Amino acid sequence: MEKSGADHEVLSLYIESFNRMFAQSSPQVMRDAAEAVKLFLTRKVVDHFAYEERHIFPALLQANPGEGVRNRVSEIQAEHKLLLKEAKRLDKILAQEELAYDRAGFLRKAMLDFLHHLEKHASRENALFPSLM
Numbered sequence: 001m002e003k004s005g006a007d008h009e010v011l012s013l014y015i016e017s018f019n020r021m022f023a024q025s026s027p028q029v030m031r032d033a034a035e036a037v038k039l040f041l042t043r044k045v046v047d048h049f050a051y052e053e054r055h056i057f058p059a060l061l062q063a064n065p066g067e068g069v070r071n072r073v074s075e076i077q078a079e080h081k082l083l084l085k086e087a088k089r090l091d092k093i094l095a096q097e098e099l100a101y102d103r104a105g106f107l108r109k110a111m112l113d114f115l116h117h118l119e120k121h122a123s124r125e126n127a128l129f130p131s132l133m
């Protein structure tokens with residue numbers, strides 16, 4: 001359970017560091033930042049969602065069998081699907097051979113939008129299972 005709460009807390013640090021990396025104009029720094037984003041997407045987010053769906057949601061539903069919690073878990077699972085779609089879209093941008101400067105700006109905005117969506121999602125989860133965080 002701690003794993004999930006800690007991941008939520010580091011989101012604002014990710015946003016800060018992506019902002020710093022993307023503020024650089026060097027193509028190499030931009031490239032490295034893009035790789036870091038990609039690593040974040042493929043490892044952290046996918047693993048985090050899978051962990052919640054495999055361990056946290058079932059435990060939560062077992063402890064709170066009511067319809068209210070079940071509906072909110074369904075909503076959160078639907079958000080996972082949407083966020084993973086958004087992550088795939090970002091992955092496509094990152095897969096481009098050359099990250100041209102204008103595309104880098106586009107990537108920066110898309111990545112920050114995604115991180116802000118993740119933040120909103122995490123705070124909804126924190127409200128749903130505060131005792132597990």
Ligand SMILES: [Fe+2]
Pocket residue numbers: 048049052076080121125
């Ligand atoms: Fe989640």
Ligand SMILES: [Fe+2]
Pocket residue numbers: 004008048052122125
């Ligand atoms: Fe989460």
